[in-house]
Amino acid sequence: MRRGSVGAGLLLAACLALSVALVRRTDEQRAATARDEVLYLHSPALLRRLSLGHEGLVADLYWTRAVQYFGMRHHARKGTFPLLDPLLEIATALDPKLTVAYQFGASFLSPPPPDGAGQPEKAIELVEFGIRHNPEKWRLFYNLGFIYYLEMKDYARASEAFGRGAKVPGAHPFLRVLAAQTAEHAGEVETARLLWETTLESSTDPLVRENARTHLRGLQ
Amino acid sequence: MPVIEILGLEKTYATGLFRKQRKHALHAFTLEVYEGEVFGFLGPNGAGKTTTIKLLMGLVFPSAGSARILGLSIGDPRVHAYLGFLPEQPYFYDHLTARELLEYYAQLSGMEAKGRARRICEVLQRVGLDGSAETALRKFSKGMLQRVGLAQAILHNPRVLFLDEPMSGLDPLGRRELRLLIEELKAEGKTVFFSTHLLADAEALCDRVAVLHAGRLRGVGAVCDLIGDAGRVELVWRGRNPVAMRPLLLETHISGELVRGVVPEAAQEEAMKILRCASLPLVSLTPVRTSLEEYYLRQTQSEAPPQEVRA
Amino acid sequence: MTVLTIARSTFREAARDRVLYSPAVFAVLMTGAAILVGQVSIGIERQVVINLGLAAVTFFGVIVAILVGTGLVAKEIQKRTLYTVLSRPVERWQFVAGKFVGLAGTLAINGGLMGLGLLAALRYVSPGFSGADAWVLVAVYFILLQLLMVCGLALLFSTFSSPLLAGVFSFALFVLGNFAQELRDVAQSGAGWVHRLMVGATYLMPNFSAFNVAAGVAHGESIASLLILHNSIYAVTYTGMVLCAAVLAFEWRELQ
Ligand SMILES: Nc1ncnc2c1ncn2[C@@H]1O[C@H](COP(=O)(O)OP(=O)(O)OP(=O)(O)O)[C@@H](O)[C@H]1O
Numbered sequence: 001m002r003r004g005s006v007g008a009g010l011l012l013a014a015c016l017a018l019s020v021a022l023v024r025r026t027d028e029q030r031a032a033t034a035r036d037e038v039l040y041l042h043s044p045a046l047l048r049r050l051s052l053g054h055e056g057l058v059a060d061l062y063w064t065r066a067v068q069y070f071g072m073r074h075h076a077r078k079g080t081f082p083l084l085d086p087l088l089e090i091a092t093a094l095d096p097k098l099t100v101a102y103q104f105g106a107s108f109l110s111p112p113p114p115d116g117a118g119q120p121e122k123a124i125e126l127v128e129f130g131i132r133h134n135p136e137k138w139r140l141f142y143n144l145g146f147i148y149y150l151e152m153k154d155y156a157r158a159s160e161a162f163g164r165g166a167k168v169p170g171a172h173p174f175l176r177v178l179a180a181q182t183a184e185h186a187g188e189v190e191t192a193r194l195l196w197e198t199t200l201e202s203s204t205d206p207l208v209r210e211n212a213r214t215h216l217r218g219l220q
Numbered sequence: 221m222p223v224i225e226i227l228g229l230e231k232t233y234a235t236g237l238f239r240k241q242r243k244h245a246l247h248a249f250t251l252e253v254y255e256g257e258v259f260g261f262l263g264p265n266g267a268g269k270t271t272t273i274k275l276l277m278g279l280v281f282p283s284a285g286s287a288r289i290l291g292l293s294i295g296d297p298r299v300h301a302y303l304g305f306l307p308e309q310p311y312f313y314d315h316l317t318a319r320e321l322l323e324y325y326a327q328l329s330g331m332e333a334k335g336r337a338r339r340i341c342e343v344l345q346r347v348g349l350d351g352s353a354e355t356a357l358r359k360f361s362k363g364m365l366q367r368v369g370l371a372q373a374i375l376h377n378p379r380v381l382f383l384d385e386p387m388s389g390l391d392p393l394g395r396r397e398l399r400l401l402i403e404e405l406k407a408e409g410k411t412v413f414f415s416t417h418l419l420a421d422a423e424a425l426c427d428r429v430a431v432l433h434a435g436r437l438r439g440v441g442a443v444c445d446l447i448g449d450a451g452r453v454e455l456v457w458r459g460r461n462p463v464a465m466r467p468l469l470l471e472t473h474i475s476g477e478l479v480r481g482v483v484p485e486a487a488q489e490e491a492m493k494i495l496r497c498a499s500l501p502l503v504s505l506t507p508v509r510t511s512l513e514e515y516y517l518r519q520t521q522s523e524a525p526p527q528e529v530r531a
Numbered sequence: 532m533t534v535l536t537i538a539r540s541t542f543r544e545a546a547r548d549r550v551l552y553s554p555a556v557f558a559v560l561m562t563g564a565a566i567l568v569g570q571v572s573i574g575i576e577r578q579v580v581i582n583l584g585l586a587a588v589t590f591f592g593v594i595v596a597i598l599v600g601t602g603l604v605a606k607e608i609q610k611r612t613l614y615t616v617l618s619r620p621v622e623r624w625q626f627v628a629g630k631f632v633g634l635a636g637t638l639a640i641n642g643g644l645m646g647l648g649l650l651a652a653l654r655y656v657s658p659g660f661s662g663a664d665a666w667v668l669v670a671v672y673f674i675l676l677q678l679l680m681v682c683g684l685a686l687l688f689s690t691f692s693s694p695l696l697a698g699v700f701s702f703a704l705f706v707l708g709n710f711a712q713e714l715r716d717v718a719q720s721g722a723g724w725v726h727r728l729m730v731g732a733t734y735l736m737p738n739f740s741a742f743n744v745a746a747g748v749a750h751g752e753s754i755a756s757l758l759i760l761h762n763s764i765y766a767v768t769y770t771g772m773v774l775c776a777a778v779l780a781f782e783w784r785e786l787q
Pocket residue numbers: 233234235243244245246263264265266267268269270271272308787
C-alpha cells in the first residue's frame with residue numbers, strides 16, 4: 001500500500017515550497033506597509049476573565065510583549081511607542097506584584113525619545129500604582145524619585161518620594177541621603193552623580209549597571 | 221491455479237517502549253490455497269493466524285516474503301475488488317443501521333446502484349438479520365455484529381473469502397447456518413480461507429487445513445488424509461482381560477463386564493486368537509481413525525520439527 | 532467516486548454526532564450575550580458584537596475542527612472500523628482525502644451557520660444593511676480557512692497518534708499558528724543553525740497572522756481583495772501539504 005507515496009511526496013514538496021513563498025510574501029508586505037501592531041483587548045478586566053485563573057501567566061505574556069515591543073521599535077528607531085503604556089498597564093493590572101514591570105516599564109516610558117517613550121507622567125502613574133500594591137518595595141520609591149528628579153525636574157516631589165522610601169523597613173540607607181541631597185542641592189551635578197552611583201551600586205542587573213555607568217561617564 | 225500463494229511471508233513486530241524488542245509473530249512460511257477450496261487455518265491463541273490474514277489484507281506489511289491473491293500482489297489495490305473479509309471481533313460504524321452500513325460498503329466495493337438494494341436484502345436474509353435491518357449497530361449484540369460482519373464479507377459476491385474466526389460469538393443455530401453458508405459458497409465455486417479454534421467445524425467443512433503454532437507452520441494437509449487410518453484397531457469383548465493379551469494392548473479400559481482394548485493393526489489376528497482360546501465373546505472390532513483433534517494436538521504440542529504433509 | 536462516498540459518510544457521521552450542534556448553539560448564545568453587552572455600553576455595540584462573535588466562531592470552530600478531525604479518524608483506527616473499509620477497493624489516500632472532504636464540509640456548514648448567526652445579531656444592533664457586513668463575512672471566511680488547516684493537522688496527527696494526543700498537538704499548533712510570525716521574527720534576529728532551524732520550523736507551522744482581521748473589521752475597515760486571494764491560496768497549499776503528509780504517514784501505518 002505504498003504506491004501513492006511518491007506522488008504524495010512530490011505534491012508535499014510542491015505545496016511546502018509554495019506555502020513558504022506565500023508566507024515570505026506576507027512577511028515582506030508587512031515590513032513594507034509597516035502597519036502598527038494592534039492591541040486587540042484593552043480591558044484588563046476582560047483579560048482577567050479570559051485567562052481562566054491564570055492571570056499571572058497572561059501578565060507575564062503581556063510584560064514580554066511590552067519588552068519586545070519596546071525593543072523592536074527602539075531598534076528600528078521609531079521614536080514613538082503608542083502601545084507601550086497600554087501593554088504595561090494590562091500586565092500590571094493582571095498581576096500587580098509584577099515589580100519588574102514597574103521598574104523597567106518606568107525606565108522605558110520616562111526618558112525622552114529616542115531612548116524612551118517620553119511619557120514621564122505615565123511612568124509616574126505606573127509606579128504609583130505599583131507602590132499602592134507593593135508598599136514594602138523601597139525600590140519603587142527610588143524609581144519614582146528618580147523620574148521626578150531626572151525627567152520632571154520636580155525636586156520637591158523627588159525628595160518626598162525618596163523620603164517615603166527611606167521609611168520602608170529594610171530600605172537602602174542611601175535613600176535617606178538622597179532625600180536630603182535632592183532637597184538641598186537640587187539640580188546640581190553632584191546630586192545626579194549620587195543618584196546614578198546608587199543605582200550602579202544597588203543593582204545587580206547588568207543592563208541597569210551599564211546604563212548607570214554610561215550616565216556617570218556623561219556627567220564627568 | 222492457486223488462488224492464494226504465500227511465499228516466505230514473515231512478520232516481526234517491534235515492541236516495547238522504544239520499539240527495540242522484536243517479536244516474531246510469524247516465521248517465514250509458504251502455502252498455497254487452490255480455487256474452490258475451503259481452507260482451515262488452525263492454531264492455538266497467539267499462533268499468528270490473525271497476523272497472516274491481516275498481512276494478506278494489506279493492513280500490516282510483511283517483514284519479508286510476499287504473497288499473491290488471484291495472481292495479483294497483495295499490495296495491488298485491484299485485488300480487493302475480489303475479496304471478502306471478516307475481521308476478528310468485527311466492529312462497525314455504530315451510528316449506522318445494518319442496511320446503511322451495507323449500502324456504504326456496497327458503494328465502496330463499486331457495486332452497481334441498480335441491484336444494490338436487492339442484494340443487501342438478500343444478504344441480510346442470508347445471515348438472519350432481515351428483522352434488524354433498520355436497527356442502529358450500536359444496539360447489536362456480539363453475535364449480531366458477527367452476522368453483520370459476515371453479511372459485509374459476502375455482500376459484493378467476492379471470489380475469495382477470508383474469515384477470521386467466523387464462528388466466534390454465534391449461537392449453535394448460527395454456527396449451523398454458517399456451516400451451511402460456507403458449503404453454499406463452496407458450491408458456488410468460491411474459495412474460503414478461515415481461521416478457527418473449532419476443530420469439529422474444520423473437520424466437517426474443510427478440504428484442507430494448515431496448523432500453525434507459535435508463528436511456525438506445523439503442517440498442511442487434506443483433512444481426509446490427516447484423519448485417515450491410524451493403523452490401530454479397537455476390540456471390545458465381554459469377560460476378563462487375559463494375561464496373554466496384555467503385551468499387545470496400547471490402551472485398555474474396563475467398565476463392568478466389558479473390556480475395551482486398542483491394539484496395533486498388525487496384532488489384530490493374534491489378539492483375536494487369544495480371545496478365541498480364552499473363549500471370551502468378542503462384541504465389536506473397529507479400525508481406529510485419528511480425529512483432526514489428535515492431529516492438531518500432535519502438531520501443536522510436540523516439540524518435534526514441523527512435519528510437512530503435501531496434499 | 533470512492534472519495535465522495537467516504538466524504539458523504541463522514542459528513543453523515545459528524546451530523547449524527549450531536550456534539551457537533553452544541554457549539555453552534557453556543558456560538559449563538561455568545562452572540563446573544565454580545566447583544567446584552569452592547570446594550571450596556573454605548574456606541575460600540577457593533578464592535579463588541581463583531582469582536583465577540585468572531586472570537587466565538589473561532590473558538591467553537593477550532594473545538595469542532597479538532598474534535599471531529601481527531602475523533603473521526605483516530606477513532607476509526609482505534610476501533611478498527613477501518614479493517615473492513617481498507618479490505619475493499621479503497622486506497623489509503625482515498626480514505627484520507629474522503630475524510631478530509633467530509634470534515635471540511637462539516638466545518639463549512641458549521642462555520643457558515645455561526646456566520647449567519649453573527650450577521651443576524653449585527654442586523655439586530657444596527658438595522659439596515661451596511662457594506663461593512665460583507666467584510667464580516669470575509670472575516671468568517673478567513674476563520675473557516677484557518678479551521679480547514681487545523682482540521683488537516685488534526686487528521687495528520689490522527690494517522691500516527693491517539694485521539695487525545697492528536698487533539699493536543701493540533702490545538703498547540705493552532706495556538707502557535709497565531710504566533711508564528713512573532714516566533715519567526717525572534718528566530719530571525721539570531722544567527723547560527725539553531726535559529727535557522729527555528730525559522731524553518733515556523734514555516735512548517737500554519738501562519739495565521741494574515742488571517743486575523745477581526746479588529747480591523749470591527750472598526751469597519753475593508754479587506755484588500757489581494758489579501759483574500761493570498762489567504763485562500765495559502766490555506767489551500769498549506770492544507771495540501773498537511774494532507775500529503777497525512778497520506779504518507781497513513782500509507783506507512785500498520786493497522787494493528
Ligand atoms: N501489534 C502487535 N504488536 C506486537 N505483537 C503482536 C501484535 N499483534 C500480534 N502480535 C503477536 O503476534 C502473535 C500472533 O498473534 P495473532 O493475533 O496472529 O494470533 P492468533 O493466531 O490470531 O491468536 P488468536 O487465536 O488468539 O486470535 C502473538 O504472539 C501476538 O502477541
